[in-house]
Amino acid sequence: MKIFFNVFGNKMSVERKGEEWLLYQESDTSIRRRVYDIYIPSEIECDRLAQYLADMYHENATERFPSVEKIKP
Incomplete structure (x- = not known):
């Protein structure tokens, strides 16, 4: 299961x-980079x-981006 935000x-x-949950930084060129400095507890x-x-x-x-939103891939 992969969820985009x-x-x-x-x-x-x-x-x-x-x-476990794995967190990735996505790019416009379809390259993704694993984010290791944020741990998401498995029970979330x-x-x-x-x-x-x-x-x-x-x-x-920021004023332009004030929240976290679930998005489509």
């Missing part, structure tokens, strides 16, 4: 592999991922 203007994805439900990412990245909020 606009995290305060940055396209990111979260993928469930086994019992998929419907709470946007709030969790907002809590982790809230310093990046």
